[in-house]
Amino acid sequence: MHGSGSVELKKKLEQSGVAASPELVVEILSRFRNDWESAFTFFLWAGKQQRHSAREYHSMISILGKMRKFDTAWALIDEMRTCASGSDCSSSLVTPQTLLLMIRKYSCAHDVGKAIHTFYAYKRFAFEAGMDDFHGLLSALCRYKNVPEAEHLLFCNSHVFPFNTKSFNIILSGWANIIGSPRNAERIWAEMTNRGVPHDAISYSCLISCHSKSSNLTKVLTIFRRMKKLNVEPDTKVYNALIYALGKAGHLNEATNLMKTMQEKGLAPTIVTYNSLIKTLCKAGEIDQAKHILHQMMEQRGLVPTIQTYHPFFRVVTTGDQVFELLEKMRSTGCSPNTDTYIMLIRKFCRWRQLDNVFKLWSEMSENGAGPDRSSYIVLIHGLFLNRKLEEAHKYYTEMIDKHYLPEPRTEEMLQAWFSDKQHTSKFQTTDGEVDPVDCTQPATNTKLVIYKKSPQEKDFRQQPETMYSIIIPGNDV
Numbered sequence: 001m002h003g004s005g006s007v008e009l010k011k012k013l014e015q016s017g018v019a020a021s022p023e024l025v026v027e028i029l030s031r032f033r034n035d036w037e038s039a040f041t042f043f044l045w046a047g048k049q050q051r052h053s054a055r056e057y058h059s060m061i062s063i064l065g066k067m068r069k070f071d072t073a074w075a076l077i078d079e080m081r082t083c084a085s086g087s088d089c090s091s092s093l094v095t096p097q098t099l100l101l102m103i104r105k106y107s108c109a110h111d112v113g114k115a116i117h118t119f120y121a122y123k124r125f126a127f128e129a130g131m132d133d134f135h136g137l138l139s140a141l142c143r144y145k146n147v148p149e150a151e152h153l154l155f156c157n158s159h160v161f162p163f164n165t166k167s168f169n170i171i172l173s174g175w176a177n178i179i180g181s182p183r184n185a186e187r188i189w190a191e192m193t194n195r196g197v198p199h200d201a202i203s204y205s206c207l208i209s210c211h212s213k214s215s216n217l218t219k220v221l222t223i224f225r226r227m228k229k230l231n232v233e234p235d236t237k238v239y240n241a242l243i244y245a246l247g248k249a250g251h252l253n254e255a256t257n258l259m260k261t262m263q264e265k266g267l268a269p270t271i272v273t274y275n276s277l278i279k280t281l282c283k284a285g286e287i288d289q290a291k292h293i294l295h296q297m298m299e300q301r302g303l304v305p306t307i308q309t310y311h312p313f314f315r316v317v318t319t320g321d322q323v324f325e326l327l328e329k330m331r332s333t334g335c336s337p338n339t340d341t342y343i344m345l346i347r348k349f350c351r352w353r354q355l356d357n358v359f360k361l362w363s364e365m366s367e368n369g370a371g372p373d374r375s376s377y378i379v380l381i382h383g384l385f386l387n388r389k390l391e392e393a394h395k396y397y398t399e400m401i402d403k404h405y406l407p408e409p410r411t412e413e414m415l416q417a418w419f420s421d422k423q424h425t426s427k428f429q430t431t432d433g434e435v436d437p438v439d440c441t442q443p444a445t446n447t448k449l450v451i452y453k454k455s456p457q458e459k460d461f462r463q464q465p466e467t468m469y470s471i472i473i474p475g476n477d478v
Contacts, residue, residue, distance in 0.1 A: 006041045013045045020046035022053055029059040031369030035403070036067040054080070054093040058101055065105025067404065070114075073102065081125075096127050100136045107140040112149045115141065134161045135170060142174030150174060151188075168192050169202050176210030182219075185210045201227075205237035212245030220245040236262070240272050247280025252289075255280060269301065275308045282312035298333070305333050307341060314344060320357050323348070339371045343379050350383025358383065374405040381411055390418050 018024075025046045032039040043060045046052070052060075057080050064073040080093040099118055106115035119137045122129040134157070141150035151171050154163075161167065168188060175184040185207055192199060204227045211219040224242060227234060234242075239262045246255040255277060259269050274297040281290035290312070297303045310330045317323050323345060327337060337345075342365040349357040362380065365371045372380070377400040384393035397415050400407060 006037055009038060009041050010045060013042065020049050022056060025052065025056045026059055029056070029063060033063050033066070033369070034371055034373045036063050036069060039063050040072070054095065054098070057093060058098065061098070061101055062105070065102060066108070068105075068109055070102075070105070073105070077102070092125075094125055096122065096129075096133055099125065099127070100133070100140070103137055104140045104143070107144045107146055110144065110146060112141065112146050115146075116153070131161055131164075135166060138167065138170045142170055142178055145174075145178055147171065147174035147179050147184075163195055163197050165192075165198055165200050165203065168197050169200070169206065172203060172206045176206040177213075180210065180213055182210050182214055182216070199232070201232060201235040201238055204232060205235070205241050208238060208245065209241040212241055212248060215248060217245055217249040217251075236267050236270055236273065239267060240270070240276055243273060244276040244280065247277060247284075250284065252281060252284060252286060269297075271297075271303050271306055271309070274301075274303065275306065275312075278309060279312045282316050285316070287313075287316060305330070305335050307335060307338055310335065311341065311344065314341070314348075320349070320352070320354055323357075336368065337365075337370065339365070339373055339376060342370060343376055346376070347379050347383060350379075350387060353387055355384075355387060355389065374400070377405055378408055378411055381407075381415070385414055385418075390422075394419065 025043070028042055029039050032042065039060065040063075043052070043056070046056075057076055061073045061076055064070070064076070077094060077098060080098065082092075099122060102118050103115045106112070106118060115137070119129065119133070122133065127133075138150045138154060141147070141153070151174075154161075154167055154171055168191070172185060172188045172192075175181050175188055189199070189203070189207060191197075192203070204223060208220050208223050211223065220242065224234070224238070227238070239258060243255045243258050246252075246258060259273060259277065262269055262273070274293060277293050278290045281287070281293065294305065294309065297309075298305065310326065313326055314323065317326060330337065342361055346358050346361050349355070349361065358380070362372065362376075365376065377396060381393050381396050381400070384390075384396065394415055397407065397411065
């Protein structure tokens with residue numbers, strides 16, 4: 001929304017006569033989380049009725065951080081420290097959670113320096129940064145792939161925050177689960193051993209999960225046997241990783257039986273357990289068995305499906321009708337599609353060249369408050385471009401820029417190349433927009449036949465899996 005749009009929205013809000021309750025503020029901010037200007041206009045208007053709570057401030061700061069409006073976010077934090085009268089107030093709304101929120105947003109933006117600076121600013125807010133706060137910093141950095149920097153912090157601050165199992169587990173999980181590097185995961189494991197830091201069940205689950213994702217079932221089973229030999233009792237996370245490893249390797253019966261073993265040992269399968277099994281069954285084409293597991297999960301265990309439960313089913317549907325039937329079933333269980341769901345389905349329909357369904361989902365996504373965000377625009381623009389809908393692709397590219405979303409370099413290259421060709425073509429038109437007539441009775445001279453050639457991306461488009469484009473930077477769903 002441009003400045004004029006914000007003014008118009010402000011005028012409508014002031015004329016509405018609506019009372020802005022805390023619940024309403026949080027709900028509206030959630031719906032407009034991808035439109036920071038509209039959200040901020042509403043937030044300022046609601047704040048004139050009564051002082052916002054910490055929850056409302058945190059919701060708005062999260063939106064601003066996601067859009068990298070950090071100066072505005074810090075201005076709100078300063079406002080949280082003062083009373084309505086403007087004087088310093090002993091009842092400041094700022095908490096360590098407020099600063100951790102900023103640390104996470106800086107980590108998401110890969111601005112590690114400012115994330116660390118915010119951590120050291122705890123003292124300025126009269127907070128004593130303890131071990132839990134340090135773990136929060138390490139976790140935030142690792143979550144957004146700043147694992148090398150987090151590891152460096154761990155070792156450089158050992159005199160202030162002594163080594164312990166949890167600190168190392170955060171780094172281990174970063175290398176194992178976020179980066180997916182077995183070599184670095186094994187290196188951190190060895191560091192723990194060399195420094196006398198004990199491994200616990202979480203340590204083992206990280207290492208098992210890492211090797212399962214790299215399809216090294218032999219290594220997974222070796223680690224599991226070592227764990228049992230050292231009398232480290234496997235927890236649910238270890239079993240979940242094992243079930244995923246077995247299922248991914250095609251040992252579906254063994255994976256199913258292992259879930260029964262869990263129950264015999266008094267460990268109730270979690271939603272993650274069922275999701276892992278459903279995912280591997282769907283990948284193996286065992287759709288009926290996956291549906292049976294879903295039914296068992298809901299009816300016998302009373303677990304509520306999540307987005308991750310349904311995504312494997314969406315990946316294997318083959319018609320538009322099946323997509324919308326599954327969406328309806330998903331909603332009936334109280335699970336609403338999120339941005340990742342819409343991105344996956346929009347990409348699927350682009351691949352199927354069903355653009356009516358693409359725009360149907362795009363409108364639905366906007367109405368449900370799930371987007372569109374930067375990743376959504378990138379997927380839609382690429383899908384339209386590869387379907388040769390160049391005018392539409394340029395339209396959404398312009399809309400994306402207007403919303404201050406940074407395009408991918410590849411997106412800019414595609415659209416700029418098309419726009420340059422379009423301008424070049426327009427030179428052959430008369431001033432009133434009509435194409436100069438060609439005398440077909442005369443032999444052609446200096447005339448080139450322009451043939452549309454498919455790009456490598458378009459050639460492969462129909463064969464690519466229905467996942468988000470590899471060009472999308474993780475962290476847009478903060």
